[in-house]
Structures are given as structure tokens and as C-alpha cells.
Amino acid sequence: MSQSPTSPTYDDVLSAAARIAPRAHRTPVLRSRRINEIVGADVVFKCENFQRMGAFKFRGAFNALSRFTPEQRRSGVITYSSGNHAQAIALAARLLDIPATIIMPHDAPASKVAATEGYGGKIIRYDRYTGHREEIGRALAADRGLTLIPPYDHPDVIAGQGTAAKELFDEAGDLDALFVPLGGGGLLSGTALSARALSPGCALYGVEPEAGDDGRRSLRQGSIVQIDTPKTIADGAQTQRLGTHTFEIIRREVDDIVTATDADLVDAMKLFGSAMKIVVEPTGCLGLAAVRGLAAQLGGKRVGVIVSGGNVDLDRYASLLAS
């Protein structure tokens, strides 16, 4: 279903950066003296929790929809997601005046449904225990002439996600290591394109929840490993497998994939709140959690962390902080 079936390159990231510049925020790069003392390294945080709709996913969604032909724009976009990609597609579609249909599980959190509807997305519910969202998406797309933009496995989505790391390197310069949250791999593969072009010596790490280490296993094994939906508080990384496009780039460019436990994520969430005064959703804490775990190896280095998003219900945030 992809519009451009070939693997994206850094040139595609540059084109994406130009396309999204008028609409996406250039998010801040922040540092914390306290975190530097704890880790013993110079750590820079690219804060996509301050991106439009609260996560980096706006970048890939807006880039992909910007490339629609006039006919695709008239017919509309369809996607499946219960999380940040749904909101990203709904917002990007509204800005570009494209009708958006989002397939969501019947038990998706009311706040996510409301946010997606608030951006003007039309929601179709399915039963996550009996329905298969990708099949429903493909069938509706074919039936109604809609273009399917999946959450990560699409060249234009990958190129768009790569713009966050481009901005980080443009601002912070060379890094020794960069840590990136990993679900289906759109963010990590896009980041790899920018890292290899802008800081070739930078070691690149994906970070996934320990309960769902399919990415690490896929990298070790050299082929995509599929798992059951993992139980973790990192709801943005509850994917069952890497994508075909994302894995091709990850296996070529990524140095290693490491994991963090839910307890590590809660500790990192607390540190973001107390040391930096920022609200970060559990999935967005993966990078800092990994850096703390690997502090012994990172001493004195220049380390980057992508803080991928900040969308967490405040009552859930409060109960995680209290846990």
C-alpha cells in the first residue's frame, strides 16, 4: 500500500523537513545538570512531548499526507491506531483539509477517542479480540478509495520521523550515543537516516519495554520476530513486530537494542518531573531509563535521548508517580 515502495534515505528526511517546517514545532533541546550528575555524562534531550498533539508522530503523519495527490486528498486517508498516530493523522488531515477515518478498538481510552474526534477524525470501532485492524483497514481503503497510512511501516512516515533527530544534531552537534524509544521502528529507522548522515560515529540504540523485546530478538536473529501484545505501561511501544521497511534500516544501521522495565520507566518519569519539570508519557521515558541503566559505560560521553511524547491522562500520571 505504500506510495513510494523504495527504502527512504536521508534526502527523503531533508524533503520531509522542508514539508513539515511551516506546520510542525521545532521542539526544544533541553539539558539537566542533575541528570548529568546522576549519569556522569553530558545528556541532551530532544523534547517531542512539546510537539503538536504531544508526540513526534505529527512529523510522519504530516509528511505522508502532504504527499497525497489531489485525488487522494479528495477521497481521504484511513489508518488504525488507538494512540498517538490516530491523533497525528487526524490533526494533519484537518490542517490539509483531507477527510480522515480512524479504526480504533472498542475499548480504546475515552480520552484518546475524544482527542481524535476533536481533531475532526471519523472513528470506526472494532472488537480487538475478534477483528483484525489491518485487514479492516485494507478492506475499507479498497472499498472507499481511501489511502492507508500505517503507524510506522511506510517510507514517508519513516522520513518524517527522522526530522526530529535531524533537528537534534543540527542544534547539539556530534553525539557519542543516541537512545530512541522503539515500538514498530518508525522513529528509530528515521533517526538512523539522520544519525548516519549527520554524526556518522554516533552509536545508535533502540530502547523497548522488557516485556516486548521482539526488536532486540529480531536484530540478533536477523529476521523479524513476532510476539503477543506485550503487557507494559509503555502503551506506545506495545507493538507485536517491527515493520518490513523499518527493520531493513534498523538491521543495517542500529548498533543495539536494549530494554527497560516498567519500574525503570516510572523512575525515569519521576526524574523528568522533578529534575526537568516536564510531563513525559511512559513510552517517552524509555531513552532516559536505558541511559540510567548504562551509565557505567557512558561516563564522560555526549549522549542524546529522544523524548518521544507526553500524552498521558493526568489521573494515570498521578497514580504512576504514586506507585
Ligand SMILES: *Cc1c(COP(=O)(O)O)cnc(C)c1O
Ligand atoms: C509511537 C510511539 C513510539 C514508538 O514509535 P515507533 O515508530 O512505533 O517505533 C514511541 N513513543 C511514543 C510516545 C509513541 O507515540
